[in-house]
Amino acid sequence: MVNEVDYLSIISGARHDWLARCLKPCFGFLSLFYGTAVAVRNRLFDWGLKRARPVSVPVISLGNLTTGGTGKTPLVAWLSQWFQEQGISVALLSRGYRALPGEVNDEKLLLDRLCPQVPHYQNPDRCASAEKAVEAGARLLILDDGFQHRRLARDLDIVLIDAVNPWGYGHQLPRGLLRESKSGLRRAGFVLITRVDQSPPELLENLITEVKQFVPEHRIAHVRFAPRGLVNAAGETRELTEVTGKQVWGFCAIGNPRGFQQTLVDAGGRVCGMRVFADHHHYSAGDLQEIGSEAERSGAELILTTAKDLVKISEQKLSGLPVWAVEIGAEIVQGRLILRKSCGKRGWWSQRNKSVNT
Structure with a gap:
């Protein structure tokens, strides 16, 4: 009925339409069953009725x-x-x-x-x-x-x-x-x-x-998590200063897209658009074509993504715009x-x- 991106917008409260108002109580009801099942499973382990399997190393x-x-x-x-x-x-x-x-x-x-x-x-x-x-x-x-x-x-x-x-x-x-x-x-x-x-x-x-x-x-x-530099699909690297003051368009398929958008801002980019996919999304040729087209229409100078997303694509440019991943260090x-x-x-x-x- 809803994809992952829509689901997150509903449970976060970002959506207030009739579908969100109908689904929230349903999700809440299902949470009761889920929470009970998880609690019972944990108790079984806590009480030793289910046992964890040891190995010989830490x-x-x-x-x-x-x-x-x-x-x-x-x-x-x-x-x-x-x-x-x-x-x-x-x-x-x-x-x-x-x-x-x-x-x-x-x-x-x-x-x-x-x-x-x-x-x-x-x-x-x-x-x-x-x-x-x-x-x-x-x-x-x-x-x-x-x-x-x-x-x-x-x-x-x-x-x-x-x-x-x-x-x-x-x-x-x-x-x-x-x-x-x-x-x-x-x-x-x-x-x-x-x-x-x-x-x-x-x-x-x-x-x-x-x-x-x-x-x-x-x-x-x-x-x-501090941005440290840029890397592209060919393994080439650039200094983070390449982003400073540039119009950038981002895309990602991670669990916390809001955090990635903040990373782009912290890197000095002027975010002119963002495309969010479901976590662990596998990019199709059509997805990449749409990303390039949207970024080009927005007036972006660079397309930025996460290192986790970059490993799933081989393109160094989309619609003529360079594609770079922001490398993050803990x-x-x-x-x-x-x-x-x-x-x-x-x-x-x-x-x-x-x-x-x-």
């Missing part, structure tokens, strides 16, 4: 309370690179959400470029992937988007919360974007609040107060040292490595 999970849009990919890359610098053999495990049959999804394509030395296993059965990774020599596993995937035991759960939209419009799926209630944060070993630079200080302070109800303050860190602006200690110096880490090495 496992760190990065996940969300909400569906998508918190910036996991650059943080997965940051964490993988940090462990590599410590001389630890790392492997990534992910589900492969919305990958085409026989192919991998955009997140793997991007992580393969950002972390070329790190094996990445995509399989809905992440327990099977874990065994395969350990057999191949991995000494630490990073579980991407794994907070609700409780079948695989983990040693540390890192949960990301987007400061711009922390609680998914305040409701569980499908009325909102919460995968489970806020109380699920009690399982978290560490919380990363992302996009802190895009949130008003008073709202950020309120969010921290809410999170502290479930996680101690010393296990909360703050993250911003910066932990508060709590970096504590996060590193949580990942690398905890008792579980030394104990696990002792068993692996023997």
Whole structure:
């Protein structure tokens, strides 16, 4: 009845037409069933009636309370690179959400470029992937988007919360974007609040107060995503100053398009238009032709997208306009040292490595 973009506009309150007014109560009713099912499943794991499957090496999970849009990919890359610098053999495990049959999804394509030395296993059965990774020599596993995937035991759960939209419009799926209630944060070993630079200080302070109800303050860190440069489909790079003062037209298929639009503004661009597709959208030739035509009509000088979107297209120009992706880097602006200690110096880490090495 509605596509993903329309769905988000309805649950966010951006749409007020008759369809939105009819669907919101329906979504709310369905949320009751969804929330009950999730709560029962979590209790079964909490009480030991369902058991998580352990593996012989440490496992760190990065996940969300909400569906998508918190910036996991650059943080997965940051964490993988940090462990590599410590001389630890790392492997990534992910589900492969919305990958085409026989192919991998955009997140793997991007992580393969950002972390070329790190094996990445995509399989809905992440327990099977874990065994395969350990057999191949991995000494630490990073579980991407794994907070609700409780079948695989983990040693540390890192949960990301987007400061711009922390609680998914305040409701569980499908009325909102919460995968489970806020109380699920009690399982978290560490919380990363992302996009802190895009949130008003008073709202950020309120969010921290809410999170502290479930996680101690010393296990909360703050993250911003800073634009670092431009890259195109040929792998060519440009300084970010190429965007400054230019008329730019953006497109993306990510969980938080509003955050990307703010990134373009932060990079110095004058945004004259934006096309938003459903998260993980696979671009057709028709899509790209429309993007080029719309950008040309808007008077844009550059077409900008995300690194996650760029890996799915090969064109360097659309309607004669250069296409560049804005490269983003994760910066932990508060709590970096504590996060590193949580990942690398905890008792579980030394104990696990002792068993692996023997």
